[in-house]
Amino acid sequence: MGSIIIIAPPAAGKGTQSKYISDKYKIPHISTGDLLRDEIHRGTELGIKISKIMKSGSLVSDEIILNVLINKIKNLDSYILDGFPRNIYQAREYERLIHEFHKTIDKVFYIDLPKEKSKERILSRLSCSKCGKVYNTAFEETKPKKANICDDCESKLTERDDDTEEVFEHRYQIYINETKPLLDLYNKEKLLYTINGSLDKMSIFREICSVLEGDK
């Protein structure tokens, strides 16, 4: 296996599927968000710079993300990328860089979810104001037992400040403008596999496994 890339709109379960793949095939799950937070946590020179950028509310540049990512993956053979690439520039630079290390992209999964479902899932997220447990009323299995009350500590559930329709529309537009064009790129490279994101998460995972194990 080489690297695996997952492209999906917000709330299509990218993080969940990455974790499932990582657990089953024993390959690292690499989230660029986690890598950036790790740099900050370790207080590296780059971490201090990243922290300033994030605090100012700006986006971390493609160069910084690529830099942090390459450091992490240069000694790995197989891994799953979560949250990367987000745009054509990152995708092209990534291919150029891994080529230098004689690595390849193995497969790219597109978890296809209609905009309305993506929005519904984002706007149905709740978290416990006390213990932080996360719920989602869009799914039976992640609903709290009592409406708006935490199953674990009985505290009140609240919406996250950034889970508003306005923030969703903005994020979704960035996804359409910047991330979705990657589908054409990977389709031309014959790396793309589309999975129906409206299925439940275990069914999505089974589809991914059958592609990875060569049944499709």
Ligand SMILES: [Zn+2]
């Ligand atoms: Zn709680």
